[in-house]
Amino acid sequence: MWTRSAVTALESGTEDKAFYERKLKTAQFYMSYWTVQTRSLRKQVESSSELMTQLEEADFDL
Amino acid sequence: MTIQFVLNELLNIYQRTELKGFDEIDADLADAILQGVADFTTEVMLPLNGSGDVEGCKLVDGKVIAPKGFADAYKQYVDNGWATLTCDPEYGGQGLPECIGVFATEMKTATNMAFAMYPGLTHGAYAAIHAHGSDALKQKYLKKLVSGEWTGTMNLTESHAGTDLALLRTKAVEAGEGRFAISGEKIFISSGDHDLAENIIHLMLARLPDAPEGVKGISLFAVPKIMVNADGSLGEANSLCAAALEHKMGIHGNSTCVMNFDAAIGELIGEPHQGLKAMFTMMNQARLGVGVQGLGVSEIAYQNALAYAKDRIQGRGLSGVKDPSQAADPILVHGDVRRMLMAQKSFNEGARALIGQQALWLDEAERHPDADKAKAANKLAALFTPIVKGFITARGFNAIYADPWHHRSGLDVDSQRSDGA
Known part of the structure; x- marks a missing residue:
């Protein structure tokens, strides 16, 4: 979606240049801030799921 | 992304004339409808958001009374036809696509989620009866549910x-x-x-x-x-x-x-x-609606936070004085405030694009003349429904209760309830 948005912004950015530049900057920020988190989140899910199933009820006690 | 950008340039809905009914809408019509919703939600629903939450509903002699102003606002909502937007014309609806309807819902939720839930649940009930009810049930209930x-x-x-x-x-x-x-x-x-x-x-x-x-x-x-x-x-x-x-x-x-x-x-x-x-017809509608709620509250939280960040002055920018006319600079100059705001803004814009796409898949599933394409769109919608609901609401919650608190110094905890942030 973001790629499509950026391409659209690049292609359309003549009528309201500032608007489309904001779209590009927002897309750039999303990629650098949010998208990079997907790797660590995937790792978190994959590495912890096996341990989750191995936990005993008593393991939750203090 | 603004709503018009999503509809007009990202999803190109006005070129999707192969979808039943899409040839009857254009950008001018959609803009006029969405502007009407924007005016109603801003002028009628938003002023009741804070007072409605403080007053709450009352249970008196076995009957529930909504907060002051809600009944009058709901009458206006019905009289103006806002309940009918995406419903079947056979029962008095306007037949607009879901991809337009979801953004009306975003504005309703952003301005007054408590109020928006009254027609929101109604739409789910309409969808279930419409999809699974007998003709007799449809005749009995749908027109009144569609009108609100x-x-x-x-x-x-x-x-x-x-x-x-x-x-x-x-x-x-x-x-x-x-x-x-x-x-x-x-x-x-x-x-x-x-x-x-x-x-x-x-x-x-x-x-x-x-x-x-x-x-x-x-x-x-x-x-x-x-x-x-x-x-x-x-x-x-x-x-x-x-x-x-x-x-x-x-x-x-x-x-x-x-x-x-x-x-x-x-x-x-x-x-x-x-x-x-049958209930899951209603649930899928409701799940998309819940995702839109996440976006709506996150968006108004962002708009309030941005206004505050431009107004509130504290300290000076790291690279030097930005506004010498004041005793301090607006907090928008500070890097961490910028990070929080841009994180929220970019999330909202991405969520809005995803919700628009999800709604368009639902429209394709219902309106595409090619059965295979309709089926494929339905599968995509089914795949993304829990993502739209779970991801956007989880982030929406953070947008309201986590980041804005940092730069609003905890004011929301106290009494700033009426602005929805």
């Missing part, structure tokens, strides 16, 4: 059965003439009772006497608050009531009720024991 003169609810949860509906105990027994007597208690029923509409149609899950165990033994029923006569006029009150109000944070203006049904008369929707399937 009557509202709807969904009654799933019982105190011991939330996510696991296999445990539900509410019973339905035949009462003659194709009707059923339904008894049980339901909790967390949004818009369960109120004084906004003359009738409320409760869609509820219950078990028939011969029902198999588990979720395969659940049937769906339409149970009116006031019985509806053969000529469509209202008859006697049904044997059901709101037993108590429940109090959900931030939406005290919506009547969340414990509902008691004591041999209340209802009619079956769809086939016996197929209630979960």
Whole structure:
């Protein structure tokens, strides 16, 4: 979606240049801030799921 | 992304004329409708958001009264036709695509989520009856639900059965003439009772006497608050009531009720024991709606946070004085405030694009002339429905209760409730 948005912004950015530049900057920020988190989140899910199933009820006690 | 950018340039909906009904809409029409919704939500719904939450609903002599102003606002909502946007023209709807309707919902939720839930639940009830109800049920209920003169609810949860509906105990027994007597208690029923509409149609899950165990033994029923006569006029009150109000944070203006049904008369929707399937029509609609709620509250939180960051002065920018005319610079100059704001803004814009795409898939599933393409769109919509609901609401929650608190210095904890942030 973001790629499509950026391409659209690049292609359309003549009528309201500032608007489309904001779209590009927002897309750039999303990629650098949010998208990079997907790797660590995937790792978190994959590495912890096996341990989750191995936990005993008593393991939750203090 | 602004709504127009998503509809016009990202999704190109006005070029999708192969979809049934899309050839009747253009950018001017959609803009006019969305501007009308924007005006109504800003001028009528937003002013009631804070006062509605502070006042809350009241249960008086077994009847629920919505906060001051809600009934008048709802009458305007119905009179202006806002309830009818995406509904079937055969029953008085305007037949607009979901991809436009979701953004009307975003604006309603952003300005007053408690109020927006009254018509929101109604739309789910409409969708379930429309998809699974008999012709007689459709004739009986749909026109009034579409117009908003009557509202709807969904009654799933019982105190011991939330996510696991296999445990539900509410019973339905035949009462003659194709009707059923339904008894049980339901909790967390949004818009369960109120004084906004003359009738409320409760869609509820219950078990028939011969029902198999588990979720395969659940049937769906339409149970009116006031019985509806053969000529469509209202008859006697049904044997059901709101037993108590429940109090959900931030939406005290919506009547969340414990509902008691004591041999209340209802009619079956769809086939016996197929209630979960029918209910999931409503649930998928509701799940998309919940994702839109996440976006709506996140968006208004962002708009309020941005206004505050431009207005509030504290300290000086690291690279030097930005506004020498004041004793300090607006906090928007500070790097971490910028990070929080841009994180919120970019998330909202991405969520809006995803929601628009999800709604367009639903439109394709319903309106595409090529059955294979319709089926493919339906599969994509099914895949993304839980993502839209879970991801956007989780982030939306953070947008309201985490990041804005950092740069609003905890003011929201105290009394800044009326602006929705």
